[in-house]
Amino acid sequence: MELAAAAAALSVLLLAALVAAAPPDKYNARYDHTDVDAVLRNQRVLASYIKCMLDTGPCTPEGRELRKHMPEALRTNCDKCTDAQKKIVRKLSLHVREHQPVQWELLSKKFDPQQRYHESFQKFLDAAA
Template identity: 40%
Template sequence: MDFLRAKMSLSSLILVTALSMVTADFYSSKYDDFDIKPLLENDRILLSYTKCFLDQGPCTPDAKDFKKVIPEALETICGKCSPKQKQLIRQVIKAIMDRHPDSWKALTAKFDPENKHKEDFDKFLAESRK
């Protein structure tokens, strides 16, 4: 009986460890339901996030969290993003590109000054058009 209990405990530990490793491959789902409507509908809010990312203005707690993952998300072309996060990111980036091209240039100059990720990132943005 003790052997069976020990075997079940070991199996449970292995399963929990494996699941935690799988979930660690993605960013937190905390922002999967982030309401981007205010950003898309209000240029003042959109620009405040942009200024935060560029170290030109204060950051909300949400903007701080997003800013922390920008370098890695760019490096991996959102490899740890959930499908929902990818959709949200594409929408916000397209809004910045369309309505504030100078801000977009400043963001790319800061986070990808050598344009190492431009081609792959352009493909990432185009995926939503398929």
């Protein structure tokens, strides 16, 4: 019985150590495995995400999370993003900029109306290449 209690206590301590070791300065990694290619292939889904970001349509939980962090991510060039999130942001941004320039302009005006972050975000996007 004492061995089981010690093992349980050790498990709790290990779990606490893992949680404490998780980088507190990163966004939640819950959506890191989103299939961004599937989103880009489905114009209806992509349009709904864009509408969510522009506050012109309903949002999925993923869309709300993205919209919530977008201003800070833009200001910091996705500094709190995980590596997977950086790849997702770059891929989505480059796709929308190239294939949907009107929506890109609307998003740019909403999240960076004075274009303070335009140049630094462009460098962030170029880092994908």
